[in-house]
Amino acid sequence: MEPVVHPIFEKQTGTWQYIIACPKTRQAVIVDPVLNLDLAEREITTTSADELLTVVASNKYTVIRLLETHAHADHLTAAYYIQQKLLVSGQPKIPICTGHRIRLVQENFANKYGVPKTEWDHAFDYLFGDNEIFNIGDITAEVxxxxxxxxxxSGYLIGSNVFTGDSIFNPDVGSARCDFPNGDASVLYHTMQRLLALPSHYKLYTGHDYPPADAGREPMPFVTVAEQLKSNKHIKEGTQEHEFVNWRRERDSSLNEPKLLHQALQVNIRGGRLPPSHDGSQRIFLQVPFRAPQALC
Incomplete structure (x- = not known):
């Protein structure tokens, strides 16, 4: 049985969010939901997450898990917001889930931003092991x-669909940067090769899409393995590891940091929770580091 897949695009950050459901039981999971952050207005809103909840309600789905592919550096996760909204609506607490290596990332960035352990230690309700199997109604999924x-x-293999997060992008975009802490272009090459070794008809759903200006297309949630092998501009069939690694490292050295990097990481290592307000208002504070002359520090 194949799942029903609802791709919902968040334009501000170019993020694909997914609702994946069993057509028989109506059980569903949500992958990589987004909170909206307006830097100019200094405001966090829930427009995108509320759109996901509208799709869930209109299809009478029962959400059983909220899935994160990784600690995103370009948007804030809405997983905690959705969990709380569904809890208020009368559903039991729905676990926020990701791969078990999230703790390495949490420890790293908690130290960088001074996030107390009490605010991130149990931010995720369930941590998957590698190749762990779980069910969405009558459909089997693999981590x-x-x-x-x-x-x-992490990615999620559900039916003949892989929700790849940022491990592979559409063919005319290619691949994601590898210059975050413990990122590695050589490791990403082998990850992409693993995805490209799947059956040719499998659909690879990407975490983002940034259509090139001359592409003449709208954002696409997926292409098949066969299409990636034929035309992915960074790793099509025949691309050698050294070619990919050298190109990726050169490219990454020229990139600016993501616009929402610091805000996103401080929220995402908390599983989508915001820092507590210390004055009883709705104001929260997120750190943004600056360089300064030594004489001023």
Whole structure:
């Protein structure tokens, strides 16, 4: 049995969010939901997450898990918000899940931003082991460890569909950066090769899409393994590891940091929870580091 897949695109960050459901039992999971952050207005809103909840309600789905592929550095996860909204609606607490290596990332960035352990230690309700199997109604899903972009990165094989997060992008975009802590271009090459070794008709659903200006297309949630092998501009069939690694390292050295990097990581290592407000208001504070002359420090 194949799942029903609802791709929902968040334009501000170019993120694909997914609702994946068993057509028989109506059980569903949500992958990589997004909170909206407006830097100019200094405001966090829930427009995108509420759209996901509308799709869930209109299809009478029962959400059983909230799945994260990794600790995103370009958007804030809405997993905790959705968990709380569904809890208020009368559903039992739905676990926020990701791969077990998230703890390495949490420890690293908690130290960097001074996030107390009490705010991240149990931020995720369930940590998957590699190749762990779980069910979505009558459909079997498997957790894949897909490192390279980040060390904690996971994907989800559901039917003949893989929800790849940032481990592979659409053919005219290619691949994700590998310059985050413990990212590795060589490791990403092998992760992508693992995905490209799947049956040719399998669909690889990407975590982002950034259509090139001259592509003349709208954002696409997936292409098949066969299409990736034929035309992925970074790793099509025949691409050698040294070619990919050299190109990726050169490219990454020229990139600016993601616009929402610091805000995203401080929220995402908390599983989508915001830092507590210390004055009883709705204001929260997220750290943004600056360089300064030594004489001022």
């Amino acid at each position: 894949l460890h897909l490192p390279g972009h980040t060390p904690d990165h």
